[in-house]
Amino acid sequence: MTRDVYQLYLDERVKIKQLLRSSCSKVCLTTDTWTSLQRGNYLCITAHFIDNDWKLNKKILNFCSISSHKGKSIGMAIEKCLLNWGIDKLFTVTVDNASSNDVAIGYLRKKFNPRRGLVQHGKYLHMRCMAHIVNFIVVEGLKEMNKSVERVRGAVRYVRQSPARLQKFKECVVVENIECKKMLCLDVCTRWNSTYLMLDTAQNFERAFERFEEQDTNFRVELERGEGWHSVDDWANVRNLRDFLEHFYEVTLRISGTSYVTSNNFFDELFEIDILLRDAQLNSNVDFNVMAIKMKEKYDKYWGDIDKMNLLIFVACVLDPRQKLKYLEFAHSEMSSFEKACEMMQKLKESLYELFDEYKPPLHNTCSQTSVPTHVSLDKPQQKMKRRMQALYKKHELEIGGEDKTSELDKYLAEANEDFVEDFDILLWWKVNSPRFPILSKMARDVLVIPISTVASESAFNTRGPLVCTQDWIRKSSSQEDIKKIEEQIQELDMIENGIFKKWIQMENMKDLHFSYVLISRLM
DSSP: OHHHHHHHHHHHHHHHHHHHHHOOSOEEEEEEEEEOTTOOEEEEEEEEEEOTTSOEEEEEEEEEEOSOSOHHHHHHHHHHHHHHHTOOOEEEEEEOSOHHHHHHHHHHHHHHTTTTOSGGGGTTOEEEOHHHHHHHHHHHHHTTTHHHHHHHHHHHHHHHTOHHHHHHHHHHHHHTTOOOSOOOOOOOTTOHHHHHHHHHHHGGGHHHHHHHHHHOHHHHHHHHHTTOOOOHHHHHHHHHHHHHHHHHHHHHHHHTOSSSOOGGGHHHHHHHHHHHHHHHHTOSOHHHHHHHHHHHHHHHHHHSOGGGSOTHHHHHHHTSTTTHHHHHHHHHHHHSOHHHHHHHHHHHHHHHHHHHHHHSOOHHHHHHHTOOOSOOOSSSHHHHHHHHHHHHHHHHHHHTTOSOTTHHHHHHHHSOOOOOOTTOOHHHHHHHHTTTOHHHHHHHHHHHTOOSOOHHHHGGGGOOSSOHHHHHHTSOOOOHHHHHHHHHHHHHHHHHHHHHHHHHHHHHHTTOHHHHHHHHHHHO
């Protein structure tokens, strides 16, 4: 059995290598690190690319142990992985905001620049995970609404502490005729999305909590010893917060999918968050107002200055035929002052044309494709001479700049935008139109594949089994429904691991290391 599984891994690896070798596009990476309960450090590296048939591919290249979470160790592990796979065309690396990743990206620039494996000397190599920035923004806001959240969390925790209490609570739900398929779930405080899921469920059971209080005399007493009893105002705050967080939760799901491209949607998601925070600042609720102000400050820290952002995410929007420059100009004018919007658009246009120029074939390569034959056969001499004259004219036009290849980009931008429709297939559009835009389509293949979230690598840490890579290779990429399931699994695993870790600490104190190891091994 073991031999068969390993052979499957080898066979699939060969197929992926051949696919990568045959693909004309550059490769984008997502990577993330993790520390196990045994204090082992692990790194997951995932490649994203669009193949020659314009199909999106996501493949885990390596799931390996690393010596530490230091930037140089991460950079060296990524470099080694890419060399083993024969990958020399690296476009972007999407990572979270840990400072060690800044060092890792710097290491990769230093190593890949001499090999000419980066675009514009690695200027756009570092892509920050949008989901992590959304996390920072939401966590900042939750600090201001923490009292109401803590009180509801206390109520949920009390009910879930024993099977008898939970059963009694379910009976209260039936009596109150509450129709809800979900049951109470306790959040992991470090994960705001699990807090949203807890509030989303708990707010359905306010009446059940009231009836539960009548049947359990210790319920209110114990809660008042902690964060306090949940009032009507607390439930109102929780419902408002739940509705507010839902937008961020849905944004996170959309940007975390791996079965479709996400980079072209970045600006739309950014625009939605900006509008949400502005509207929340006008809320009559003082707590909500303060929360929105704090969140907007965090938003501006990461997304308020275009110089701090990777401009490829805006280029990706331009390469969406529904958006282009026209849409971005309008949206920027709605989000910023006229002067700031003009400044941002000018920088974007400069970057767009600089990137396009890099994809244009060198002049001598273009000329060689229409090179003039040194010998003309006597067979059909007039036809040969006609072709010779056309080739000479083509060369002449290129030399004097009469045929400007940037016009391909200008032509694309000048055409009318496509309609905004939900089922628009952007990769199919570029596949169909690549003959009209041969250079621009190559650029689009590289830019559109950029992942704006590291979830493709993060989710690998939830996989149990020795061959993480093989499981990924034979599995389809994640849809939004898959991401929801992953979020729920992460929540459950975090709670289990927290419980295991507490038991491990107790056993450590008892100096019973052997028994501790056996227990953890069985539960993992």
